[in-house]
């Protein structure tokens with residue numbers, strides 16, 4: 745399960761991630777990180793099933809937590825396989841197969857939303873139900 749942790753400006757300098765790992769003993773992998781002096785976000789992957797424990801520990805330290813359980817969806821009826829999403833995706837979710845059809849590895853999605861904005865046919869969604 746991937747989780748998005750959002751830090752407000754006043755908590756940026758606190759070692760929140762280390763504290764949570766030490767307190768819970770739950771190991772996490774950092775998928776992406778974007779933090780500056782005004783706040784930021786990290787996406788983590790937790791293999792352990794204790795998502796709620798991790799969430800609680802982050803929240804008591806002033807961070808907001810979102811479960812990323814709905815990954816990117818493509819509406820095949822709308823997709824024209826133009827490839828615009830391939831170049832914009834930072835996680836290499838999209839690619840072309842040998843027959844030039846679009847491929848997707850949805851488990852790599854970090855829900856940044858860049859491809860949703862880029863798609864000229866509104867074929868992509870991170871909230872939708874029209875998944876392939």
Ligand code: SF4
Nearest residue numbers: 823824826827829863
């Ligand atoms: S940008 Fe949209 S239309 Fe183009 S290949 Fe990706 S999903 Fe399909």
Ligand code: SF4
Nearest residue numbers: 833853854856857859
């Ligand atoms: S939401 Fe971001 S990470 Fe997920 S497929 Fe789109 S561009 Fe890639």
